[in-house]
Amino acid sequence: MLDLATELSVWAEEGRDFAVATVVAVGGSAPRGPGAALAVDGEGTVIGSVSGGCVEGAVYDMCQQALADGESVLERFGFSDDDAFAVGLTCGGIVDVLVTPVRAGTTARAVFRSALTTAARGEPVAVARIVRGPADQLGAALLVRPSEARWGSPRTESGGGSYEGGLGGHADLDRTAAAEARALLEAGRTGTADLSEDGSHCPGGLTLFVESSTPPPRMIVFGAIDFATALVRVGKFLGYHVTVCDARAVFATRARFPEADDIVVDWPHRYLRRTPTDPRTVLCVLTHDAKFDVPLLETALRLPVAYIGAMGSRRTHTDRDRRLREAGLGEHELARLRSPIGLDLGARTPEETALSIAAEIVALRHGGTGMPLTETQTPIHRAGQTQEPELAA
Structure with missing residues (x-):
């Protein structure tokens, strides 16, 4: 989502309702990595991409549905052996996509607007969203800022602290999640963080998707x-x-x-x-x-x-x-x-x-070899080689 910060910050400032679909996990030879996003506004305008074209139509429909009902949804897309033209990734990959509605009067809107504005200014910021946990908390968002000056940029504080929003649970959950997200942000990484039941004050624990936006290297x-x-x-x-x-x-x-x-x-x-x-x-x-x-x-x-x-x-x-x-x-x-x-x-x-x-x-x-791909047997998209996604059942 934050890769669309320049455009989406304008949408937020204009007061538009929109839904954003974000790649939160990949497996195999997926065309785009975690953080890739597609957004749709109330008029049907679309920006961005989550798959390079493979599943865009289905994700577009999911965004429109999220705008209508206000519900976040996590969906898995993968290769279809029976019909290569069906909705799926014919390159053989698997992609988990989280769709979150950003509508007027919601907590998510305030969090997203602040995050998008910060990222559009080129300042470091991260957004942590629940991708595994209680159904009513799916997509709940927390904005996290760095704890000290990094990447040559001064620390930016907002709302009297280093994070904004909430994940809908205990205050300790927000603090724990903010610490996990900040560690990824200060490493300049986008990825997932698992919070245990004891550490998160959430029965069964939960998984966060942390999307980081940092100044260019x-x-x-x-x-x-x-x-x-x-x-x-x-x-x-x-x-x-x-x-x-x-x-x-x-x-x-x-x-x-x-x-x-x-x-x-x-x-x-x-x-x-x-x-x-x-x-x-x-x-x-x-x-x-x-x-x-x-x-x-x-x-x-x-x-x-x-x-x-x-x-x-x-x-x-x-x-x-x-x-x-x-x-x-x-x-x-x-x-x-x-x-x-x-x-x-x-x-x-x-x-x-x-x-x-x-x-x-x-x-x-x-971690590339520099050899011609015709002479190698390793996956082309190495980022998807780390692990099979386990978010969407």
Whole structure:
């Protein structure tokens, strides 16, 4: 749902009633992951997608029914062996979809409006909804904010606390749910959290679906060279907040990098020491000059970031490795360095090299092999490989 925050926040501000369908669990080769959403307003206008087309018609009907009766519903869609054209996912996956009506005068409306407005501003927020538990609590929502400054954004409080709304049960249930949701939010993750009977004050326990919206992850490109120009464009395409840093003011200019979010003129290692990073940050070192990249990598390899890659020939890498060892870095730290940077695509041009670097970042993030799919036997959509959904009976 929060992936539609820009559009849905406008609907909420306009006072429209709408229903939102959200993917809350997947199994097998599902086309879209948890958090993917489709919304329908009272006039039948539809935005978003939950399956890339496979079950959109049925979900649209569910949204209209939810608008009519005000009831949340959880539905499972899967592959139909008898009729591949029936409602189902012909790719072989299984998707659980939660449909929640957002109507005037309801608690859900206030929670959703606040969450959508916050997400549309680019501030971190999460929405926790019950997907397994008492029937009358299905879809009950809780808005959760981070407990401290994260991702370079200041803490935002509302309503005198760090969460809003309620799950329809004991106050301790809301506090427990908020703590679970906040942990996922501060890790930048969307997923489920199980609350035990004792911990949730709910007979039989319950399961929450926690949808997180966080500021875009950072890509910091060090070295204002031609290859960096192409990498900035690819980084923006992948949804990163891209910063270019170089100590040479004549090269680090807006004219050369019009698509970059930030351009910084500073020594790379000095800038990296003072700028915020987190476990989603990717660092691309394109300087391939020892006076720049050795002190930079000495700092970078000690940070808990997602990816560190450095450009250069194998000879350059060997010399760089020696210098880093002399600087005191150990085997564990050096093993984090992707150098020479990128996958073996036979890249020559800046654009091809940027594609090679981006492919390595994506493969590392999702556990991909980088091999042609025709030569592998693993599921194509790895996110659906974790477990069979157990939400919808």
